[in-house]
Amino acid sequence: MAETKHNVVMIPFMAQGHIIPFLALALQLEQRKGCTVTFVNTPLNIQKLRSSLPRNSSIHLLEIPFNSSDYGLPPDTENTDSLPHDLILNFLQSSLALKPVFRKLISDLVHESCGQPPVCIITDMFFSWCAEIAHEFGIFHAIFCGGGGYGFACCFSLWLNLPHRNTDSEEFTLPDFQEASKFHATQLTKHLRNADGRDSISVFQRKMLRGWYNADGILMNTVEELDKLGLTYFRRKIGRPVWPIGPALLSSRTRAGKATGIAPDVCEKWLDTKPLNSVLYISFGSQNTLSESNIVQLAMALEASSVNFIWVVRPPLGFDINSEFKAKEWLPEGFEERIKASGRGLLVQKWAPQVEILSHGAIAAFLSHCGWNSTLEALSCGVPIIGWPQAAEQFYNAKFLEEEIGVCVEVGRGLTCEVRHDAIARKIELVMNETEKGIEMRRRACDVRDMMKEAIKAEKGFVGSSAKAMDEFLNAAMLMRKDIDTSTRVPNGEVLKQLCPCRDG
Numbered sequence: 001m002a003e004t005k006h007n008v009v010m011i012p013f014m015a016q017g018h019i020i021p022f023l024a025l026a027l028q029l030e031q032r033k034g035c036t037v038t039f040v041n042t043p044l045n046i047q048k049l050r051s052s053l054p055r056n057s058s059i060h061l062l063e064i065p066f067n068s069s070d071y072g073l074p075p076d077t078e079n080t081d082s083l084p085h086d087l088i089l090n091f092l093q094s095s096l097a098l099k100p101v102f103r104k105l106i107s108d109l110v111h112e113s114c115g116q117p118p119v120c121i122i123t124d125m126f127f128s129w130c131a132e133i134a135h136e137f138g139i140f141h142a143i144f145c146g147g148g149g150y151g152f153a154c155c156f157s158l159w160l161n162l163p164h165r166n167t168d169s170e171e172f173t174l175p176d177f178q179e180a181s182k183f184h185a186t187q188l189t190k191h192l193r194n195a196d197g198r199d200s201i202s203v204f205q206r207k208m209l210r211g212w213y214n215a216d217g218i219l220m221n222t223v224e225e226l227d228k229l230g231l232t233y234f235r236r237k238i239g240r241p242v243w244p245i246g247p248a249l250l251s252s253r254t255r256a257g258k259a260t261g262i263a264p265d266v267c268e269k270w271l272d273t274k275p276l277n278s279v280l281y282i283s284f285g286s287q288n289t290l291s292e293s294n295i296v297q298l299a300m301a302l303e304a305s306s307v308n309f310i311w312v313v314r315p316p317l318g319f320d321i322n323s324e325f326k327a328k329e330w331l332p333e334g335f336e337e338r339i340k341a342s343g344r345g346l347l348v349q350k351w352a353p354q355v356e357i358l359s360h361g362a363i364a365a366f367l368s369h370c371g372w373n374s375t376l377e378a379l380s381c382g383v384p385i386i387g388w389p390q391a392a393e394q395f396y397n398a399k400f401l402e403e404e405i406g407v408c409v410e411v412g413r414g415l416t417c418e419v420r421h422d423a424i425a426r427k428i429e430l431v432m433n434e435t436e437k438g439i440e441m442r443r444r445a446c447d448v449r450d451m452m453k454e455a456i457k458a459e460k461g462f463v464g465s466s467a468k469a470m471d472e473f474l475n476a477a478m479l480m481r482k483d484i485d486t487s488t489r490v491p492n493g494e495v496l497k498q499l500c501p502c503r504d505g
């Protein structure tokens with residue numbers, strides 16, 4: 001008899017930083033016995049993903065219509081990686097328009113798959129509105145937060161409490177997350193700093209975050225042993241199961257729809273020519289970049305510190321980040337020629353094969369904006385971080401990595417800070433040279449790497465914490481299905497037979 005497959009529907013927000021961990025989780029889920037995955041996104045993202053799925057993958061890609069021009073956004077905007085920074089919030093707000101189309105999509109899936117409606121809907125942390133739809137159809141609903149527990153706990157608490165508005169001091173603590181100790185006003189984005197709870201951004205963020213309370217559980221791309229503080233915060237706060245199933249990482253062969261600005265083998269050959277632990281990798285994720293003056297300061301620091309480096313260069317703030325990088329205009333005079341002649345540095349335009357780079361033994365440190373995917377990718381290779389957080393929860397990821405885990409030193413903060421080249425060079429030398437601090441950071445990063453490996457292991461009778469959390473999550477979803485199957489009732493009292501008329505055969 002054919003095995004019954006349980007369909008898991010997944011829908012990430014349209015940003016590489018969200019699509020990447022969702023895809024990594026989807027690839028893990030399809031390996032689970034009895035699971036199939038339907039991966040939903042807007043047409044352009046799905047088109048790009050088609051070519052990136054492994055050939056033997058059974059993941060079903062499903063398009064959901066979305067027309068960015070209807071929301072005052074540039075035509076064909078379907079991913080934050082093609083948007084100027086100041087439009088990202090409008091894009092986020094426009095994603096609310098997906099609600100009725102997603103409901104129709106789920107309704108169609110339920111009707112088409114008579115007898116076997118999806119067992120679970122996993123939605124992005126920005127799509128908490130999906131809970132209502134899932135529950136209408138009696139389907140288990142989980143939010144997958146692609147970020148870490150600590151970083152998101154800080155964000156959650158900041159948006160809901162706005163503690164900085166109750167003090168004249170630049171420093172403050174979080175009323176419901178005292179464990180995180182002190183925060184500084186420079187760790188707030190412009191929107192958060194100005195928020196008063198009534199402005200449109202606060203209203204949107206608070207509604208979205210309060211929606212987490214309606215989920216049946218929260219999946220987090222993190223590891224229990226690494227991120228206890230943040231996980232405890234959410235368990236206490238939301239009163240729902242929180243399953244740390246990370247790290248969900250893509251392998252170097254799966255690119256989530258992005259072509260690289262350099263062939264991975266060219267990059268690897270270049271790295272092969274460098275001694276072990278001698279190269280600094282610099283990248284600011286999928287949607288961030290530096291100011292023009294900070295690009296110059298960073299270039300000067302790299303020349304002064306004489307380290308080898310790979311730098312993913314993007315046009316500065318205020319320019320289209322997908323346009324050509326004008327080295328002559330934005331870098332110090334003669335910089336490109338000098339680094340080419342010395343063979344010390346590699347400038348990569350647009351998109352680098354980051355996972356391959358970080359896993360090369362020549363990499364000694366990562367100058368990063370501390371996006372959570374980049375953080376996990378670096379730590380899973382035992383690479384310490386020089387943090388330059390720019391937006392979102394990156395400030396709190398940097399704080400966590402520096403204060404709690406000891407694998408990071410911060411060099412700059414925010415989009416508008418001015419960082420001087422000598423300060424950057426000092427941090428680079430501190431981490432890359434054989435200083436006491438540098439050695440200790442590398443040792444700790446390797447400990448975290450080992451901890452992550454253990455967490456996802458499931459072999460010879462040993463089940464790591466993340467593998468266990470994944471089992472628990474799937475069991476919870478199946479249990480709800482079983483309850484429905486025996487009662488033929490969905491939680492809100494609607495008869496499942498009505499939704500799926502041929503259920504009785």
Ligand SMILES: O=c1ccn([C@@H]2O[C@H](COP(=O)(O)OP(=O)(O)O[C@H]3O[C@H](CO)[C@@H](O)[C@H](O)[C@H]3O)[C@@H](O)[C@H]2O)c(=O)[nH]1
Nearest residue numbers: 017020146147285286287312351352354371372373374392
């Ligand atoms: O040249 C590049 C640049 C990025 N990447 C990949 O793109 C992803 C970037 O993700 P992340 O480091 O998390 O940064 P963002 O794209 O900025 O991610 C958003 O989503 C994250 C997860 O929720 C949050 O932690 C961040 O704050 C938010 O900005 C990573 O997998 C990188 O490997 C590449 O492969 N090549």
